[in-house]
Amino acid sequence: MPTDDAAPTSFDLDHFLPYRLNSLADRISQALARLYETRHDLSVAQWRVLAWLHHREQLTAKQIREATRMDKARVSRAVQALEDRGLIRRRPSPEDQRRHELRLTEAGLALLEELIPEARAWEAELVAPLSVDEYRQLFELMARLEGQLGRLEGE
C-alpha cells in the first residue's frame, strides 16, 4: 500500500494507476477491435457474447450480463445483431418464457473457430515481451485489484 500521503501538490497522471491502466486497456482494446471489426464486422460486445457462448455452450442474456458486466442494453443489442446475422440462435426458455436461451449456430461456431486463433495469436504477440511468470503475475495482480474493487463497491 504505497501511501505517499504527504506530497501536497505535484501530481503526475503517468504515475496514477487508474489513468495508466485505462489508457493501456483502451489502446489494446481498440487495436484488437479493429481486427474484429475490419475482418469480421463484429463489435467488441458481439465478440464477447460469441466467446462466452463458445465457452459455455448455452446461456441467457442475463448470464452473459453477469459474466461480462456489460449493460443490459448493450448485451441485448449485441444479441440481436448476432441473431440477425445468423451467428446465434435464440429461443424462449421452456421453464420461463421471459428468458431466451442463446446458442451458437453452425455459422457462429465456424466463425469462432477462425477468430479464436487470430485473437490468441494477437495476444501472444502483445505479451511477447513478458515471461510466462510475469504473464501469470499480471493476472494475479489484476485479480487482486478486482477483488478489492468488489470490496469497495460492495459497501
Add this chain to the structure above:
Amino acid sequence: MPTDDAAPTSFDLDHFLPYRLNSLADRISQALARLYETRHDLSVAQWRVLAWLHHREQLTAKQIREATRMDKARVSRAVQALEDRGLIRRRPSPEDQRRHELRLTEAGLALLEELIPEARAWEAELVAPLSVDEYRQLFELMARLEGQLGRLEGE
C-alpha cells in the same frame, strides 16, 4: 511468451488478457469517474486536461493530445467546457496564432488542490491489497506492454 499454441477449441475469455485488462480498467475508470462527476461535475477527459495542466503548467491542445492519446475533438471539447467554467484560461500563442496556450486559473488550481488528494486517496484504497513492490511491478509490466503495443502499431 506463453504460447499455448495447440489448444484447438476451448477458449475462456477470463484468461484472455485484453478482455480482462479492459474490463478491469473500465470498472476502475467508471468508479472513479463517478467521483469526479458527482462531486465536481467533471468528465474524465476534463479531469485529464486539468491534471496535465497542473503537472506541466502550460500546454497547447496538441501537447495534451499527445500526452493523453485522446482524440483531437475530445480534447477540444474538454478544453472548451473547462474554459466556460473558468477553470482554465486560453490565449493564442504569440508565435503561432493557431495554437492556444492553456493554463489553469486560480479557480482551476483550487479545484485541483481539492481533487488530487481525493484521487490519491481513492487510488490508495484500490491498491491497498498490493505491496509496494507489487505496485511497482504492475507499472513495470504495463510499461512493457505499452512498449510492445507501440512496436506492433508502428509497422
Add this chain to the structure above:
DNA sequence: GGGAAATGGTTGCATATGAAACCAACAGGG
C-alpha cells in the same frame, strides 16, 4: 513573395452506450 502543402483546432455527423422507462411473464401473499 505566392501558391501548395501541412498543421492546430473546431465543428458536423453517425454511431455506441448507459440510464431510465417500459413491457411481458412469473412469483407469492391475501
Add this chain to the structure above:
DNA sequence: CCCTGTTGGTTTCATATGCAACCATTTCCC
C-alpha cells in the same frame, strides 16, 4: 385465484465520442 411486486429483456432518450470535413494560420519551396 387476483393483485402486487419482481425479473428478464427491449426500447427510448440524452450524451459521449471518433472520424472526417472544414477553417485559419503557418511553412515550404519555387
